[in-house]
Amino acid sequence: METVIMKPEALLELAAARMPFGKYEGWRLIDLPEPYVVWFAGKGFPEGKLGRLLQAVHEIKVNGLEYLFDPLR
Template sequence: MEELTPDPEAFLELAEARMPFGKYKGRLLIDLPEPYVVWFKQKGFPAGKLGKQLETVYVIKANGLEHLFKRLR
């Protein structure tokens, strides 16, 4: 199994990333409603960086780790 190491730069970038389209355009990704992120999980995340960020948000929300972003607000 590959060891995962945190990437502080990616974490800070995710904390500031905003949804670029749709109903939640302009909202911080980490503040997207969980059902919306789950919908992306079921339908498939978009390609590229946004998709990776949304997938990370899904994992954070699914594991109740939103508190990690509170200090950054």
């Protein structure tokens, strides 16, 4: 298993990012419901930066690390 270390500025960027479309348009990515993020993981993340950010949110949520976002909310 690969260990991913996020730089603090990357975590801040992730915490500020918003969903640009769909049912959760305007929501912060870190606040998206876990089942929605898991659905993306199954269907495939979008291309580009949004996909990378959603993939990071997925990894954080499914590994029980959401507490990392608490000070950023």
